[in-house]
Amino acid sequence: MSKIIKGPSTRELMEQMVRESEHLSINDRRDFLRKGVAAAAGMAATTIAGQSIASEVSKANLPPNEPAWGKQLGHGVVEHPYGSPSRFEKHVVRRTVPWLTADSIASISMTPLQDLKGIITPNGLVFERYHGGVPQIPAEEHRLIIHGLVERPIIFTMEDLMRFPSVSEIKFIECPANGGMEWKGAQMEALQFTHGMLSCCEWTGVPLRVLLEEAGVKPEGKWILAEGADGSHMSRSIPIEKALDDTLVVYAQNGEMLRPEQGYPLRLLNPGWEGNTSVKWLRRLEIGDKPWYHREETSKYTDLMPDGRARKFTFVQETNSVITSPCPENPLVKPGFLEIEGLAWTGRGKIKQVDISFDGGVSWVPASLKGLVLDKALTRFSLVTKWDGQPWLLQSRAIDETGYVQPTLGQLRKVRGGNSIYHKNSIHTWKVAPTGEVTNVQIT
Amino acid sequence: MFKLLDNKLKNSLLAVAIGATLSLSGIAQAGKYGIGETATAKEIAGWDIDIRPDGKGLPEGQGTVEAGEEQYEALCATCHGLFGEGEGRWPVLAGGEGTLTEERPTKTVGSYWPYASTLYDYIRRAMPFTAPRSLSDQQVYDITAYVLYLNEIIDEEFVLTKDNLAQIEMPNQANFFVDPRPDVKNTRCMKNCADPDKLQIAGTLRGITPVGHFVEGADAPAASHDAQMEQEQHKEKARKATLKGESLAAHSSSGAVTLSATAEAGKPTYEGACKVCHGSGLTGSPKFGEPDAWTDRIKQGMPVLVDHAIKGFTGDTGVMPPKGGRVDLSDKQVEEAVAYMVESSR
Numbered sequence: 001m002s003k004i005i006k007g008p009s010t011r012e013l014m015e016q017m018v019r020e021s022e023h024l025s026i027n028d029r030r031d032f033l034r035k036g037v038a039a040a041a042g043m044a045a046t047t048i049a050g051q052s053i054a055s056e057v058s059k060a061n062l063p064p065n066e067p068a069w070g071k072q073l074g075h076g077v078v079e080h081p082y083g084s085p086s087r088f089e090k091h092v093v094r095r096t097v098p099w100l101t102a103d104s105i106a107s108i109s110m111t112p113l114q115d116l117k118g119i120i121t122p123n124g125l126v127f128e129r130y131h132g133g134v135p136q137i138p139a140e141e142h143r144l145i146i147h148g149l150v151e152r153p154i155i156f157t158m159e160d161l162m163r164f165p166s167v168s169e170i171k172f173i174e175c176p177a178n179g180g181m182e183w184k185g186a187q188m189e190a191l192q193f194t195h196g197m198l199s200c201c202e203w204t205g206v207p208l209r210v211l212l213e214e215a216g217v218k219p220e221g222k223w224i225l226a227e228g229a230d231g232s233h234m235s236r237s238i239p240i241e242k243a244l245d246d247t248l249v250v251y252a253q254n255g256e257m258l259r260p261e262q263g264y265p266l267r268l269l270n271p272g273w274e275g276n277t278s279v280k281w282l283r284r285l286e287i288g289d290k291p292w293y294h295r296e297e298t299s300k301y302t303d304l305m306p307d308g309r310a311r312k313f314t315f316v317q318e319t320n321s322v323i324t325s326p327c328p329e330n331p332l333v334k335p336g337f338l339e340i341e342g343l344a345w346t347g348r349g350k351i352k353q354v355d356i357s358f359d360g361g362v363s364w365v366p367a368s369l370k371g372l373v374l375d376k377a378l379t380r381f382s383l384v385t386k387w388d389g390q391p392w393l394l395q396s397r398a399i400d401e402t403g404y405v406q407p408t409l410g411q412l413r414k415v416r417g418g419n420s421i422y423h424k425n426s427i428h429t430w431k432v433a434p435t436g437e438v439t440n441v442q443i444t
Numbered sequence: 445m446f447k448l449l450d451n452k453l454k455n456s457l458l459a460v461a462i463g464a465t466l467s468l469s470g471i472a473q474a475g476k477y478g479i480g481e482t483a484t485a486k487e488i489a490g491w492d493i494d495i496r497p498d499g500k501g502l503p504e505g506q507g508t509v510e511a512g513e514e515q516y517e518a519l520c521a522t523c524h525g526l527f528g529e530g531e532g533r534w535p536v537l538a539g540g541e542g543t544l545t546e547e548r549p550t551k552t553v554g555s556y557w558p559y560a561s562t563l564y565d566y567i568r569r570a571m572p573f574t575a576p577r578s579l580s581d582q583q584v585y586d587i588t589a590y591v592l593y594l595n596e597i598i599d600e601e602f603v604l605t606k607d608n609l610a611q612i613e614m615p616n617q618a619n620f621f622v623d624p625r626p627d628v629k630n631t632r633c634m635k636n637c638a639d640p641d642k643l644q645i646a647g648t649l650r651g652i653t654p655v656g657h658f659v660e661g662a663d664a665p666a667a668s669h670d671a672q673m674e675q676e677q678h679k680e681k682a683r684k685a686t687l688k689g690e691s692l693a694a695h696s697s698s699g700a701v702t703l704s705a706t707a708e709a710g711k712p713t714y715e716g717a718c719k720v721c722h723g724s725g726l727t728g729s730p731k732f733g734e735p736d737a738w739t740d741r742i743k744q745g746m747p748v749l750v751d752h753a754i755k756g757f758t759g760d761t762g763v764m765p766p767k768g769g770r771v772d773l774s775d776k777q778v779e780e781a782v783a784y785m786v787e788s789s790r
Binding site: 098 | 565633646665
């Protein structure tokens, strides 16, 4: 079912009906369109505050009528050798906020969290972040060099890398600037833009530890420079402890080779750490005794504090959560039973508990975690309740297995001020109006 | 199963097993799996481009402010501004000293960056934006010197070298410290956690979020750079049409443009090289799809436009660097891209 909640104009409805009638015979088509026009006229009149649903246009396919698709055949196999989502789901796409960046080549797009189920982000919807656009790299011409403080510098082909025993792990990846537009106030009118620099996939590849053992890191090797092969040659310094712990060198996501946007044919994945460290189009790992202090770990991805000093190497994505239904894109449409759902995640391990508040944080009730609860993966929470048109100030608060409790915005601002850009993981508030409309507000 | 084998076969299987064990232990010295070739010094040298604060990685050479000025104005100023002030939303490089504690800090090389080595490293690996890895080591030294000069970190006469770059002390170097998080401590309170009467509720700033996909009649930015540009162009056309007293309908024909084969061939070059500036009209460049910006230029004829694009041109509104800084493009590619822009902007 389409989730578009805007009331389309009559012209748009007509266009949609014409599209939907494409597969009908000429007589059925005429009949469909005639009925549709009447329905559209009725709907346009009853549209209230943009709350009508576009897919309710035609009754021709509803009982007792036999729907159009029940009276004819559909397309056969391999019509679409690589399948796409239903054409009725065209609104489920990545989006950006153009004024954030100078150009789409060095920019970011957000995942439509409001439309997703479970914990896995489909490959085509994983948020994008590039510094020099997406390179098109043939796998057979890609190389990974490991060198520096090692016994044997190695150059790997993709074929070499895929010969190593592989692991597959479900991990989230999040840009540390997720939510960063809202340090000083609520600015974004949609979940996709407040929290969408966040995705979660099953990643397949080789633990970096295995490759380092293969090269033999010398005792003085303490840091690793990871570098991309794209035009930005993005580079980050990674402490050896992380590399030996859970860093992966991955070539596949959700069962297929990486998408070009996600680093095809090879990327680094630092689970639970700021997404920028998971360097895409990975071509080089240099082992050294000190960090490199490159642009992405000095000018950017450092957190400016109110006293003018700045935090460096702020790697971990701290415990965070957000309610994905309802949200501005998914308002409440009718009173009655309701499942409140959302996502929680932490770079420090597993989510242990999520609580929900209906009154802006005065009182809280526990939600339940549903489905898989995995280390450094998105975790879905749920609370079934009833809504009878009362206003809510809806919040979620996640607690991780270390006992860390997701902070309030006031607590974060008190320590960090309003100019640190990165790592805003505060409790988020949706205001639910008696009409069911949901808006982004901040409570302090 | 072994019972069925004769002794000869048994012995040979044993030999294979021992051989396998031996060769595995042999590999162990070079790594458990022995996968991957040893990288040669030459292979590594070509990719090993990184520089560290202690100067490790710096190539031989030196640079001057004077030479850097020329390079900077030709290759960098289009986006970063003549004095490092930044054009559009491109990064500001100079100034901002003393602003880090202000409401709106300006983080530049001089006001924020802790090490000068980062500047050399970054220019070498990623600049100029449209033509990364196209600069010689010499050019990088020159431009690095000039950007340091713009920030008043070195004076006009300073000669930047492999040996003195690491000695340069940046003003903000001492002000970085390692992540102390977790830095805040919330508790899992369940009842009476706040005074309801004291809650301050602030709504969302309206009109700056792309919400056209779910809010009817939203007059808000689009959700992609291209759509945003289209939206702005449409508004601009509507505004002009109103001024001239024309109805918009006459202008808003589908906008379909029939392109020549040359222009069609120029599209990828435009997308990859020219769009960065011509897509938005950055620093006075004629904006793609804006007839007003192109009409007078088109009158000069294609040969002139192509010549300017290839050799570079300084006009009243801005500077067109030779091939837009993309010296790797062939003359033919530039010609095709010009055709694409011209035919799409009539």
